[in-house]
Amino acid sequence: MFGKTKTKDLTPHEVDALLKKGEIVLIDVREPAEFAAGRIHGALNFPLSTFDPKALPLPDAAKKVVLQCGSGKRSANAIEMCRRAGVDVDSHLGGGIMAWRAAGLPTTVFDPTSGAVRDAG
Template sequence: MLILLVVIGAIVAAVLVWPKADCEASAGSCSASPQTTRAETILNEIKTGEAALIDVREPDEYAVGHAPSSILFPLGDIEAGKFELMDKDKKLYLYCRSGNRAGIAEDALQRQGYTNVENLGGLSDWQSLGGELVTN
């Protein structure tokens, strides 16, 4: 029994020390890199011009809280064909309150020739992706 405890202790110690030894061997370049959230990835795509984040709610809803860097473009305007973007292949991320209007907007934009449209759902879905909300 004592031998078994010693063996288990040695295994646990090896597991705990191994990553540290690896880091020291690589001249200390081993640091834990935090996971990038999906929201951060989307915001980075927006910063580089690869994508746009579109809020399809109404102005009063947008004023209460919205995703940073999002553009307000209400569903009614999208359905009326008022949404114009030169590059119809640009990634468009859509959201609303619950995901319903974003889904309708996604269909409308695809009918208008936009090829890279994604419904992110509602604001709570944005937050579950790691996104924050801002107000005007």
């Protein structure tokens, strides 16, 4: 599933299954305010505005790095940055968190009225 040549667009259900099996580290490249407003449970935030491919968790045989953003554009840009830096990351959530939500998968959201972090459908 993971390779070194072409960007791989993973579906929301593929990413969900890989997360549940513990086979990937999901990196959200949206900005901190976007991440705080709603995220995929378990994702780590590495904003594209300060993105450094060398700071990513190192992919290995047990866990690969998969990137994600709002629609898929910024994560594709981040994959290109990884390639230029010689970092082996080639997969992202095609369609981003918008596709994730459209697939009916849950997100974690921040409730500004209470300050609580909660799961959303």
